[in-house]
Structure formats: C-alpha cells, structure tokens
Amino acid sequence: EAQVTQNPRYLITVTGKKLTVTCSQNMNHEYMSWYRQDPGLGLRQIYYSMNVEVTDKGDVPEGYKVSRKEKRNFPLILESPSPNQTSLYFCASSPDRDEQFFGPGTRLTVL
C-alpha cells in the first residue's frame, strides 16, 4: 500500500530533551515536506526537500532540523524542544512537488 508513515504518533516530552520524528514514504517520491498545524493558524511549512541531500526552509524553520540521506526518509529533529513547539506535525510527500500526500500526523506535547 502506497503510504507515508510517521513515528511516533503521539509524544509527550519535556523542555530541552532532543527528539526525532521519523517520516518514511514508499512511493519513490522525490519531494518531501514537514508541516505543523495549530488552531487558528492552519498548516505551516517547516522544511522541505526536493531530493536526497537537498533541503530548504519553509515558513517556520526556527527550532527544527531535517536531513535527507535517503529518498524514502525525512526525519524532523528538535534539538531542544520548547513548549511553543507543542503542535500537530504532518509529513508529506509528492511525486512532482505540488500534489502532496500526507502522513497520519504526530501529536507532540512539550512540557
């Protein structure tokens, strides 16, 4: 089944404790992206990747890092999480950049 997977689906952590949210797609898509969704603010792009080893900032990259060492994986790294990074995170992939297909989401709470 063609899909985008994210792990973990739910995470509660404390301020400053480094964490990684994994994202993987099995559709051989070149383009991948991370979004956060907050009430009243909608979906905002954090980072995107056009291909392996090529990444760039979206609208809200502060406090996040990404890497793209393999086409299928695009992990999101929070080196020192803070409470304002409490949010619902979605990974997405696309065969041609624009029609994007979303993973199931990761709900992160930073205490």
Place this chain on the structure above:
Amino acid sequence: QKEVEQNSGPLSVPEGAIASLNCTYSDRGSQSFFWYRQYSGKSPELIMSIYSNGDKEDGRFTAQLNKASQYVSLLIRDSQPSDSATYLCAGFNDYKLSFGAGTTVTVRA
C-alpha cells in the same frame, strides 16, 4: 496578511444542498491550487487540484479558479453528512505550499 485566505465559516448546510467555499490568495506567482479535506483528528486528504482558469468538475465537487481575481472556490453539490469536515485551500509556488486556515463544513441530516 496570510498568503491564502478562506472565508472563515463555519458553514452549515442541509443535506442535499450546495456548499460553497471561497479562497483568495495574494501571491500572483502561485501556479497551482488545491483543496484538501480534513476530518477531525485525521490528516489532510487531497480532493481537487486546479491549474488553469475555469472550472474543474470531479463527481460532486467543482473547483473554480480565476487568476485575474486571485480567487479559488469549491462547490460541493448534493452535500452528504460524510462531507462534514474542514476544507483547506492551498496554493503552490516554486517549492512552497501555502494553506488557508480552513473552513469547517457541517452537513445537517
């Protein structure tokens, strides 16, 4: 100002009626536009893509694009209770997809 603005809603329509959703965008460089449906607690699901001016129909959904007016709309005909969801409008330019805040639609049985 957000790059993509949606009529805030919420929108309540009776079953069988037409639901009309509107979206405007500020980036004239946006090349393609999308409507996503998001059920509560779920991920966005792509339901319509539109790339050129005019109408595009897919089943009960019709998307309209007017680049001169920087306006995108979605009509849902014969609305069903299963259409109750939040609808997200998005515009794409270069590598960036910008979303509106969404319009929540409730279809009353």
